[in-house]
Amino acid sequence: MAELKRLSESRDLTRIERIGAHSHIRGLGLDSSMEARDASEGMVGQLPARRGAGLILQLIRQGKIAGRAVLIAGQPGTGKTALAMGIAKSLGAETPFASVAASELFSLDLSKTEALTQAFRRAIGVRIKEEAEIIEGEVVEISVDRPLSASSAGGSSGAPSGATTVGKSGRLTLKTTDMETVYELGGKMIEALGKEKVQSGDVIALDKASGKVTKLGRSIGRSRDYDAVGPHTKFVKCPDGELQKRKEVVHCVTLHEIDVINSRGSGTD
């Protein structure tokens, strides 16, 4: 029986995005000729400023502004930060955006130099390509030994969601068209499967190093199990060959996240 318990203990990195003053900004709201639409992507009005930000966006995309800075000046509350965020969002979901309020610098326990260094490192993203060990297959069954709630007593075919799963154990049966294997599950892995609402019939990928669970879709072979499925349900083939494969994956992280990972490795926690 293969072991997934170590996997469940692996360190994971969660990016938290709080709802804030700029959560409605999804881009600069420009059309294909880089003209500002009246209201688009959370942006309203400020047409010349948004068009100007569009020019900066083009320079960034063309790699002509690397290593330089842009100073946006204006009255308080007129949308300078919103424009900067609009540029970052237009560059793609993985583009980091870090903002610092001057007042924070004076109230932090950190030295000002350290706080500014952290902010810069939060704003610099790197793409890391690596070959990862992936376990990819169709879920035959998930059983949890000691379910928390009475309603799921006696084992379940789907992982429990939300509830604390620390100390839980269970088994995950995965198959490809050529083989079937039962994996031992630890508490964190059960939680990860629950978060993704994984159930039998789903085709999933597990990153062995990080413990990340990705739901690839529902198996075509199980498409007749339900009369109705949601409009976003994606049907995929049951994978073939070995369950365990090596695949190239790309991680996008900020320099600050790398610092956090490194400090956890050598830390005293």
Ligand SMILES: Nc1ncnc2c1ncn2[C@@H]1O[C@H](COP(=O)(O)OP(=O)(O)OP(=O)(O)O)[C@@H](O)[C@H]1O
């Ligand atoms: N054109 C716009 N469309 C929609 N929302 C906007 C627009 N401009 C600004 N906002 C929103 O108005 C609020 C104030 O804007 P913002 O914080 O960007 O101003 P600022 O110029 O950076 O202010 P300060 O100088 O005080 O830092 C924010 O919630 C921002 O998202």
